[in-house]
Amino acid sequence: MTTVLTASRGQKRLMLLWLLILNGLFLIPALALPGPIPWLSVEALALWALACLRPHAGNRLTVVLAFTYSTIALLALADALVRQSLGRGLNLYLEAGLVNAGWNLLNTNLGATVAVLALALVLGLLGGIGWLFGLSLERLRHHSPTHLGKPLLLVTGLAVAGTVTPLIGTPALALVAQQASLITNTHQESEALAQRLEQQPGPGNQRRSLPRLAGKDVVLGFLESYGISTLTDDRYRALIDQRLGAMADRLAAAGLTVATGRLQSPIQGGQSWLGHLSVLSGHWVHNQLAYETLLSSGYPTLIDDFRQTGHRTLAVMPAITQPWPEGRQLRYEQIYDHDDLDYQGPAFNWVTMPDQFTWQWFQELRKRTTEPLFAELALISSHAPWVPVLPVLKDWDTIGNGRVFERWRGTGEAPASLWRDPDRVRAHYSESIAYALTVAGEFAARYVHADTLMILLGDHQPAPLITGENASRDVIVHVISGDPALIAPFLSGDLPGFQPGTRPDLRTPGAPMDRFRPFLHRHFGSP
Numbered sequence: 001m002t003t004v005l006t007a008s009r010g011q012k013r014l015m016l017l018w019l020l021i022l023n024g025l026f027l028i029p030a031l032a033l034p035g036p037i038p039w040l041s042v043e044a045l046a047l048w049a050l051a052c053l054r055p056h057a058g059n060r061l062t063v064v065l066a067f068t069y070s071t072i073a074l075l076a077l078a079d080a081l082v083r084q085s086l087g088r089g090l091n092l093y094l095e096a097g098l099v100n101a102g103w104n105l106l107n108t109n110l111g112a113t114v115a116v117l118a119l120a121l122v123l124g125l126l127g128g129i130g131w132l133f134g135l136s137l138e139r140l141r142h143h144s145p146t147h148l149g150k151p152l153l154l155v156t157g158l159a160v161a162g163t164v165t166p167l168i169g170t171p172a173l174a175l176v177a178q179q180a181s182l183i184t185n186t187h188q189e190s191e192a193l194a195q196r197l198e199q200q201p202g203p204g205n206q207r208r209s210l211p212r213l214a215g216k217d218v219v220l221g222f223l224e225s226y227g228i229s230t231l232t233d234d235r236y237r238a239l240i241d242q243r244l245g246a247m248a249d250r251l252a253a254a255g256l257t258v259a260t261g262r263l264q265s266p267i268q269g270g271q272s273w274l275g276h277l278s279v280l281s282g283h284w285v286h287n288q289l290a291y292e293t294l295l296s297s298g299y300p301t302l303i304d305d306f307r308q309t310g311h312r313t314l315a316v317m318p319a320i321t322q323p324w325p326e327g328r329q330l331r332y333e334q335i336y337d338h339d340d341l342d343y344q345g346p347a348f349n350w351v352t353m354p355d356q357f358t359w360q361w362f363q364e365l366r367k368r369t370t371e372p373l374f375a376e377l378a379l380i381s382s383h384a385p386w387v388p389v390l391p392v393l394k395d396w397d398t399i400g401n402g403r404v405f406e407r408w409r410g411t412g413e414a415p416a417s418l419w420r421d422p423d424r425v426r427a428h429y430s431e432s433i434a435y436a437l438t439v440a441g442e443f444a445a446r447y448v449h450a451d452t453l454m455i456l457l458g459d460h461q462p463a464p465l466i467t468g469e470n471a472s473r474d475v476i477v478h479v480i481s482g483d484p485a486l487i488a489p490f491l492s493g494d495l496p497g498f499q500p501g502t503r504p505d506l507r508t509p510g511a512p513m514d515r516f517r518p519f520l521h522r523h524f525g526s527p
Helices: 002-032 042-053 060-086 093-111 114-143 146-164 171-199 236-252 272-281 287-299 302-309 325-329 354-368 403-409 424-448 482-492 513-524
Strands: 217-222 257-264 312-316 333-337 373-379 453-456 474-481
Touching: 002 060, 002 114, 002 171, 042 114, 042 171, 060 114, 060 171, 171 287, 217 272, 217 333, 236 403, 236 424, 236 482, 257 482, 257 513, 272 287, 272 302, 272 453, 272 513, 302 312, 302 373, 302 513, 312 354, 354 373, 354 424, 424 453, 474 482, 482 513
Parallel strands: 217 373, 217 453, 312 333, 312 373
Antiparallel strands: 257 474, 453 474
């Protein structure tokens, strides 16, 4: 009798152990959902009841359930990765088009071998979770008496009614429902944007010339990951503030006027092209669907405005190493990608060429061009993984085709090694921003005169690993010219947060990026 009681108690303990494991597995999807994590999963109760009611169910059902759960766990893992890299939650409708870009980023920064190992590790983790899930079901079926089935169905029903409390939930089903809702809402947003663009006047009527900038070179330089956190975060403020002070002195010595403000970017951590198009178009381009919808609509942008003003329009894109059909839809007269720049030096992980080379190459192009330019430059030395950080060459005339940078080939530690230490990653980030600012400031001091308006701005804040959670999405904007009259409109108060010098107003949030094009229309356009 004692032996029977002991076996019964042991079986109950095992039953509770496997129930706790199954319940814990079902709570993983709750990490991707807003609100508190529940203590009890209704899905775990329902499967426990199923295990009791069908004690002899075949392995096929267990495999199907384990595979389904692994897929849901993959969604939760993907959500965590997206939050850490882009500062927002997972949206399957948008992420499907970013798989290739994510692989390219992994491959470039970590190398093919490490990238494949990382993916293998993720797949192994998901396989292990699926195996544990299936084992939990089998063990529950083995250790749970059949007569518990019907009472458990009643308890499950009561638990469903109790999901209004934070202690009970359906995290797996809620995550699936959340993604389904996001897919529907995102599709509707895309259609609504397309309808708004169709209802507005045609592209010819929307182009606006900018006569106050006629005959002036306008240089729009996007500095990768140059966000407001470089001045609001104690970890970066000292270095960047010192560099901005040196930049102010250098610009003043060159006789240039500078004002600095801030703009709110629609994105964080990546997808720079969304920030670029928000500035160029005057529309809030916050996801890939909006980007594609706007491009396919033929809606005019600053590129069209400047071409109508008499500028030659061009883009300098050192990071573009593959075909870029979107560039043609932007209607630039000329796009200079990685191959067109004829850079002969080494690449530095994701950074195909240093900013200093890109700026100097652009200046050589300016010398050969007789008409005024509107040029967009995507500067990439401050792009992750932020290693190595190069010194600034004092003699710009030695840059040539970039072979001067050969001496730094293979320098710096491997990104996979650096990124094991978040504090060191942050230090490298601030140093790369300091490099980008120094080079851009030196270019302005050397080559910007009264016939040039130079606009330097960040494309987005870096990932939450660098900024912390819930950081502002504002980026810093510098406007520089040898003609004070070109800077005066930025100090009118029409765009909040601008003030003289190289530092923005840290107390005033920036206007959204989509207000930049209308601002230029108001202050530099026709009445």
